Amino acid sequence: MTLSAELEARFDKLLKSYPPGRQRSAMIPMLLYAQDELGSVTPELVEEVARRVGVEPLQVEEVMSYYSMLHRKPLGRYHVQICTNISCLLTGGEELWQHACKKLGIGHKEVTADGQVSLEEVECIGACSWAPALQVNYAFHHQMTPEKLDRLLDSLRKAQ
Amino acid sequence: MADLVNLTIDGKPVQAPPGTLVIDAAKRAGIEVPAFCYYEGLSLQAACRMCLVEVEKMPKLMTSCTLPVAEGMVVRTETPTVAAARKSMLEFLLANHPLDCPVCDKGGECELQDMTFRYGAGESRFSENKVHKPEKQWSPVVFYDMPRCILCYRCVRICNEGMGVNALGIVNRGVVSEIAPNKQDHLECDECGMCIDICPVGALTSGAYRYHTRPWEMEHVGTICAHCADGCKTTLGVRNNQIIRGNNRDRSGINDEFLCVKGRYAFDFYNHPERLQSPLLKVDGKLEPVSWSQAIETVAKKFQQVREAGGKFAVVGSNHTSNEEDFYLQKFGRQVLGTGNIDHHRTGDVPALLDALSGKTGKLAVSADLYQRKAVLVVGADLALEHPFLSFQIRANYRHHQAHVYVVTPRPVREDAVAAVSLRDACADVFGPLESLRAKLAAEPELVIVFGDVVKGEAVRRLVDFGESLGIPVKYVALVDYSNSRGAVDMGLLPDAGGLALPEMLAAGDLDAFWVVGANPLKAGELRSRSAFVVVQDMFLTETARAADVVLPAACAYEKNGTVTNVCGEVQKLKKALGTMGTKPDLEIIGLIAREMGAAPVMGPWTAEKVFDEIRRSVRGYDIPVPVVAAGGAAQTMPVNGRIPLDGRPDLIRSARDSLFTSGTLGRYSKVLNSVVESRNNR
Numbered sequence: 001m002t003l004s005a006e007l008e009a010r011f012d013k014l015l016k017s018y019p020p021g022r023q024r025s026a027m028i029p030m031l032l033y034a035q036d037e038l039g040s041v042t043p044e045l046v047e048e049v050a051r052r053v054g055v056e057p058l059q060v061e062e063v064m065s066y067y068s069m070l071h072r073k074p075l076g077r078y079h080v081q082i083c084t085n086i087s088c089l090l091t092g093g094e095e096l097w098q099h100a101c102k103k104l105g106i107g108h109k110e111v112t113a114d115g116q117v118s119l120e121e122v123e124c125i126g127a128c129s130w131a132p133a134l135q136v137n138y139a140f141h142h143q144m145t146p147e148k149l150d151r152l153l154d155s156l157r158k159a160q
Numbered sequence: 161m162a163d164l165v166n167l168t169i170d171g172k173p174v175q176a177p178p179g180t181l182v183i184d185a186a187k188r189a190g191i192e193v194p195a196f197c198y199y200e201g202l203s204l205q206a207a208c209r210m211c212l213v214e215v216e217k218m219p220k221l222m223t224s225c226t227l228p229v230a231e232g233m234v235v236r237t238e239t240p241t242v243a244a245a246r247k248s249m250l251e252f253l254l255a256n257h258p259l260d261c262p263v264c265d266k267g268g269e270c271e272l273q274d275m276t277f278r279y280g281a282g283e284s285r286f287s288e289n290k291v292h293k294p295e296k297q298w299s300p301v302v303f304y305d306m307p308r309c310i311l312c313y314r315c316v317r318i319c320n321e322g323m324g325v326n327a328l329g330i331v332n333r334g335v336v337s338e339i340a341p342n343k344q345d346h347l348e349c350d351e352c353g354m355c356i357d358i359c360p361v362g363a364l365t366s367g368a369y370r371y372h373t374r375p376w377e378m379e380h381v382g383t384i385c386a387h388c389a390d391g392c393k394t395t396l397g398v399r400n401n402q403i404i405r406g407n408n409r410d411r412s413g414i415n416d417e418f419l420c421v422k423g424r425y426a427f428d429f430y431n432h433p434e435r436l437q438s439p440l441l442k443v444d445g446k447l448e449p450v451s452w453s454q455a456i457e458t459v460a461k462k463f464q465q466v467r468e469a470g471g472k473f474a475v476v477g478s479n480h481t482s483n484e485e486d487f488y489l490q491k492f493g494r495q496v497l498g499t500g501n502i503d504h505h506r507t508g509d510v511p512a513l514l515d516a517l518s519g520k521t522g523k524l525a526v527s528a529d530l531y532q533r534k535a536v537l538v539v540g541a542d543l544a545l546e547h548p549f550l551s552f553q554i555r556a557n558y559r560h561h562q563a564h565v566y567v568v569t570p571r572p573v574r575e576d577a578v579a580a581v582s583l584r585d586a587c588a589d590v591f592g593p594l595e596s597l598r599a600k601l602a603a604e605p606e607l608v609i610v611f612g613d614v615v616k617g618e619a620v621r622r623l624v625d626f627g628e629s630l631g632i633p634v635k636y637v638a639l640v641d642y643s644n645s646r647g648a649v650d651m652g653l654l655p656d657a658g659g660l661a662l663p664e665m666l667a668a669g670d671l672d673a674f675w676v677v678g679a680n681p682l683k684a685g686e687l688r689s690r691s692a693f694v695v696v697q698d699m700f701l702t703e704t705a706r707a708a709d710v711v712l713p714a715a716c717a718y719e720k721n722g723t724v725t726n727v728c729g730e731v732q733k734l735k736k737a738l739g740t741m742g743t744k745p746d747l748e749i750i751g752l753i754a755r756e757m758g759a760a761p762v763m764g765p766w767t768a769e770k771v772f773d774e775i776r777r778s779v780r781g782y783d784i785p786v787p788v789v790a791a792g793g794a795a796q797t798m799p800v801n802g803r804i805p806l807d808g809r810p811d812l813i814r815s816a817r818d819s820l821f822t823s824g825t826l827g828r829y830s831k832v833l834n835s836v837v838e839s840r841n842n843r
Contacts, residue, residue: 058329058342065331 001044007037011052024053027063031070039074076111076118078156081135084121087128092145096132097121099146103153117156167233174229182224182235183211193237194246194275196253196360197312198225201556202321205313208253210275212245213237221245243279250281253310256291256335257361264308266362269375269409272310291335298347300835301367301425302356306338309363315339315355322418324544324555324574325349339363350548350820351421351836357407358417368425368832369405373397378404381737382412382792384724386480386717387422387823389507389640390415390527390549391726391794394423396718396737403427403718403737414527414730414794420548421820421832427718429829430740434700436713437742447701447711452744452752459710460756462693463497463673471672473499474665477653478678478746479507479642480826482722482734484771485746486644486651487779488763489677492750496759497673500656501665504648505679506813507641508613508727511649512620514799517636520628525608525635526728526796531557533635535564535604537597539590539623541612541639544574545819547727550610550637551575564604568593570614590614594626602630610637617810640727641815642824643717647725650779650797661812677746678714680704680825697746702825713743720745722768723789730794731784747771 003011010033014026030049035041041064050057064070082100084093100119101107111118127133130142134149141152164175169186176185183193184200196208204226212221216234221242224235236242253272261267276282293306311330316339319328327349331340341347356364378397385394385406393413394406406424411417429435439455440447450458466473475493477486493502517523530536530553543551551574557563558578567575567582568590576582581600583593601607607630615623620638627634640646655661660668662681671689677697682704687694696708705711717724722734722745744752751766764770775782781799788795816824821839823830833839 056326056329056342058326058340061340062329062331066333 001048003034003048004037007034015052024055024059027053027055027060028067031060031063035070040071042072071109074111074115077116078136078159079118079120080153080156081120081122081125083123083125083127083131083133083135085124087124087131088133091131093132096134096144096146096149099149100153103150112157114157116159117153165229165231165233167229167231167235169235170237176229178229180229182213182215182222182227182229182233185229186213186224186235186237191237193224194271194278195225196271196310197314199314199317199358201560202314202317205317208310208312209249210246212242212249214239214242246275247279247281250276250279251284251286254281254284255286255288256307257310258290258292258307260308263371264362265365265370266359267374270362271360293338296345297367298341298345299349299351299367299837301351301353301421301832302341302347303365303367303370304339304341305363305365308361309339310361311337311339312360314358314360315364318354318358319349321559322552322555323350323352323354324551324577328355346837348838350544351425351838352419352548353407353421353424354418357409357419357424366405366425368428369397372404373399379737380410381735382408382410383718383735383737384413384643384726384732385419385423386643387426387826388547388549388818389642389645389727390547391643391724391728391730391732392419392423392549393732393792394419394427396427398737401738403430412792413732414726415549415552418549418552421836422823422830425832426823426827426830428831429699429826430716430718430738432700432829432831434829435740435743436698436700436705436711437740439713440701440705440708440711442709447706447708455710455712456749456752456756459695459712460753462695462709463753464757466672466693467497469672472501472668472670473497473673473675474501474660474668474671475499475503476662476665476674476676476679476681477502477504477648477651479505479640479645479648479824480717481644481648481678481746482717482720482724482768483644483647483651483731483775483782484722484768485677485750486648486653487775488747488750488766488771490652492754492759492763493675494656495762496754496757500659502653502659503655503662503665504653505662505681505816506649506654507645507815508638509616509620509810509813510638510640510646511654512617512810513624513636513638516621516624522633523635524729524796524799525610525637526730526794527553527726529608529635529728530554530610530637532561533557533563533606533608534561535566535601535607537566537568537601537607537609538573538575539568539594539609539611540570540585540614541610542569542571542573542817543610546612546641546815546817547639548820550727554578566597566601568597590619591622591626594623598626598630602632604632606633606635608635608637610639612639613813613815616813619810637728639815641818643726644724646727646729647723650725650729650781650799651775652779661809663812676704676708677750682707683825697749699743700825700829712749714749715740715743715745719743720747720768722747723772725797726794729781729797729799731782731789731797732794733789733792735792 018025046060050060082097174189195211197205211224213224214236295305316328327342356366378399382395385392392415396403397405438449441450564580567579666685669688671692673693675695680702694708695710696705697712697714718737754763781797784795
């Protein structure tokens with residue numbers, strides 16, 4: 001399959017980052033970068049990554065089915081990940097999660113009809129000091145309240 | 161050798177080389193440490209935690225399968241703490257494992273069942289529902305029952321590492337993890353069934369064996385596989401005169417536990433519906449069933465007439481019959497019929513190799529050499545498809561001993577994955593690529609050269625010259641096709657000087673009698689001597705048998721005693737596993753014809769033991785130790801040059817290039833070989 005020039009360059013760099021014969025180590029970062037660009041991990045991508053790192057497609061499937069951050073279906077343009085692990089739970093993370101579900105009318109790993117926003121309930125994202133926390137794509141949002149979440153979700157829904 | 165490490169296991173002083181794992185050191189000292197995921201020869205997994213042991217000065221129980229021995233180490237393998245830990249591990253493994261032992265194929269030989277009995281974890285404190293998924297069929301021979309699986313990864317590792325196929329993986333995680341095949345809902349692989357054999361529980365089951373019997377209800381007969389020339393021992397499970405399974409879990413042969421799809425499943429030709437069970441006699445152009453006595457009498461009378469009239473005989477032997485039968489047949493041809501027109505389908509130039517090695521000793525490799533020698537050179541053969549066991553040996557050598565593998569073949573082969581250098585000889589001249597490897601090969605401490613039928617005649621001598629000029633110890637294997645192709649050559653199923661070779665027999669217009677034992681020369685050819693009296697001994701009504709005047713139904717390799725010689729010249733014993741009504745072993749058939757012709761005194765008794773005795777005395781190189789063979793072992797022949805006169809006809813040597821799923825004419829009659837999807841994929 002054809003990939004963008006940036007992705008090609010990234011793949012090349014990744015494959016060179018590991019000692020000869022250990023190219024399969026590049027599999028997870030390759031899948032993550034490609035997922036960011038393509039929106040999901042397609043069967044063609046699985047084949048492509050398998051070919052490039054020198055394993056069978058089944059061995060990429062093993063990784064795909066193990067890790068929860070690799071998706072086979074496209075997520076929303078803005079992927080909102082709300083932490084409900086211990087620190088966030090104690091400071092209202094659970095309520096934030098319920099609030100977001102209700103407001104958007106979607107659940108775990110679901111996407112709004114317009115494809116703009118998707119929701120995911122996640123385990124610790126390493127922001128306990130600023131709990132409750134959530135993550136939109138790669139950006140963190142700290143010390144969230146239902147009001148702040150409302151404003152955030154409204155802006156995401158309108159954002160282009 | 162490095163100094164041995166001293167340690168104590170269960171109070172026993174034990175010595176082991178550095179790097180030995182505690183579980184292996186214990187095993188060598190006669191102490192069994194149970195394990196599901198640990199498997200000798202495969203990579204470490206450390207997944208089951210059954211092999212926990214107590215080690216002094218270590219804060220907690222250790223997995224003995226990943227712990228190397230250390231000086232002064234004190235290990236205890238059966239303390240109450242260890243037993244309690246193992247019991248709770250079993251309780252975990254049984255959390256989702258169904259208690260369906262009474263219907264499970266593995267019952268009676270199940271490692272999980274044995275351990276549960278030993279540690280008494282039969283009752284569970286878990287009250288949750290067990291995870292259940294329906295059973296899946298992945299191929300005609302492989303079934304997977306997810307709830308029984310304990311995720312030990314043995315099947316995944318034997319497929320990836322042992323077979324080099326990578327057809328199995330583990331998908332999902334946690335309690336819903338399961339084994340997955342490479343094509344979503346089915347397998348496309350070697351169909352070797354190694355995964356089924358190695359499964360410690362009943363998660364992977366065999367299409368041939370499932371729900372047929374219990375292990376203790378079968379008789380286990382260790383004999384030699386009837387297909388390719390590698391000579392793997394297959395232990396047939398026989399019940400009520402039926403073969404129910406083939407495996408080699410007792411690791412009794414040269415092949416240890418290895419078997420391919422043919423050895424494990426393709427025994428099923430013996431009860432094919434088209435199997436001949438009565439002699440046939442051509443009456444008015446049609447083959448009609450007759451009694452054995454009538455058939456033998458007809459053949460003997462006709463042979464006698466032809467002999468008395470000074471007529472012309474031609475005899476074709478088999479690549480599958482035993483050494484005794486081959487020897488007896490050529491003796492009959494030469495001494496009773498007085499003909500030198502004796503041949504078989506030649507598949508590799510063994511005579512040329514023996515000739516080229518004149519005056520040298522220790523030059524012929526055995527199958528173990530492919531696992532032990534530091535370097536292997538494969539010339540012109542796709543071993544993984546044509547000689548699966550030799551291919552398995554080379555992969556194991558690479559994994560365990562980092563052997564250097566060199567490949568010179570026309571097309572990409574599986575050995576490329578473990579090869580130091582792979583070269584493609586597009587123009588079919590192997591010596592160009594070989595010369596380019598000279599410096600590398602000469603730098604190896606030792607070498608085994610395995611070559612296929614692309615190297616024959618003068619080229620064999622050139623190859624041996626090349627090998628001997630490297631200045632290192634080199635051993636050779638000349639590849640041949642079938643279970644006793646090597647024996648056919650050794651026993652002298654080759655024409656005398658001036659005798660007719662197989663194509664010349666077919667082309668001759670003046671044959672008076674044409675006798676074919678276990679071969680199918682008319683598959684592609686035609687017999688010009690239309691008036692010749694044709695006698696065929698075979699299991700099936702092949703193209704050749706159809707053209708016969710008398711067809712004598714022969715017993716298959718699993719229905720007789722005797723010996724066969726594998727591709728490396730290792731002689732092994734065939735052991736009778738069952739009988740099929742109406743058939744007779746070829747040795748007996750030839751003996752009966754001899755008796756009817758009054759030639760019994762010349763031929764001697766037609767029992768396998770007596771004939772083998774004569775072989776030992778008269779075939780050079782076959783003076784092998786009888787107890788080794790009698791006890792089910794393999795004894796290498798020590799051939800001396802000059803035994804077989806070279807007729808200088810390399811053009812007659814042609815390998816059939818059978819794949820994993822074909823086996824000459826015999827393969828047509830195996831239901832399994834024809835049912836697996838790969839046989840249609842032209843793999």
